[in-house]
Amino acid sequence: MKHKDYYDDGYIFSLAQKILSVMPDFNEKNFCRSLIGRLDDKELFARLDCIVDAMQENMTGGYEENIQAFFNILGPELTQPEGMFRFGWWLWPIGRYVERWGNENWRLSLSFLKELTKRFTGEYAIRPLLREHPKEVMDELIKWTADENVHVRRLASEGVRIRLPWSQKLFVALDEFEKYTIILTNLKDDPEKFVQKSVGNNLNDLYKDAPEKADFIVSQWEKLEGSRAQDWIIQHGRRNQK
Numbered sequence: 242m243k244h245k246d247y248y249d250d251g252y253i254f255s256l257a258q259k260i261l262s263v264m265p266d267f268n269e270k271n272f273c274r275s276l277i278g279r280l281d282d283k284e285l286f287a288r289l290d291c292i293v294d295a296m297q298e299n300m301t302g303g304y305e306e307n308i309q310a311f312f313n314i315l316g317p318e319l320t321q322p323e324g325m326f327r328f329g330w331w332l333w334p335i336g337r338y339v340e341r342w343g344n345e346n347w348r349l350s351l352s353f354l355k356e357l358t359k360r361f362t363g364e365y366a367i368r369p370l371l372r373e374h375p376k377e378v379m380d381e382l383i384k385w386t387a388d389e390n391v392h393v394r395r396l397a398s399e400g401v402r403i404r405l406p407w408s409q410k411l412f413v414a415l416d417e418f419e420k421y422t423i424i425l426t427n428l429k430d431d432p433e434k435f436v437q438k439s440v441g442n443n444l445n446d447l448y449k450d451a452p453e454k455a456d457f458i459v460s461q462w463e464k465l466e467g468s469r470a471q472d473w474i475i476q477h478g479r480r481n482q483k
Contacts, residue, residue: 245285247330248292250277256292256331263313266301275299286407292334293341304345308353311335318359322391322435329361340366344373351381358396364408367400371413379413379420386427391435398428398439403446414443415451422458430468437474444478452482 253276257269275295280288300307343350347370354363371378385397403414414421428440447455459475
């Protein structure tokens, strides 16, 4: 099954019931009527955007109230490092909602994404926050590198990638290079391969756009006592280097 095929008529009805359960004034009938039977010819992100538009139109609160409603339907956290797309796919339109509107209250959005990423990825939704508030958001991500939850630690890395797949380029890694270096350095010995892959992919992205900066980070690491995780990350980051 392709990702887009998850977001069918059955999904729309199920999501409507979830929102209605925490927001009694939600116009679930109009929400369903505007979407059911109208998504089949659309690709993934077009479907997500149609759902976001319908949520915005039919939820009764402002941004803060809507986010609180989303908090209340997140459900249990993932119990393993991977599996976000297998178990948390139904949350993607909610992440897309934050991606579209999150800067209306970026601090609340950041708090929400810390919880969302424990069930699904927040890597796309955090990027508009980084564009508008790079210093403040990067400072928070530095704190997240020490979080006990593997998904929060991974988001600290994955969200700041220059070349995140399915996303526009983001150059906060270059603009806030000192903070970016701290994030990667804090995670270079992470025991979870899920996090190591993200840090390695970060380095790989950096080598494509600013190889001298990538070499600087690696040279700083090599002055410290190495670990298997660090060695693997460096190798993964340099995998396209001749």
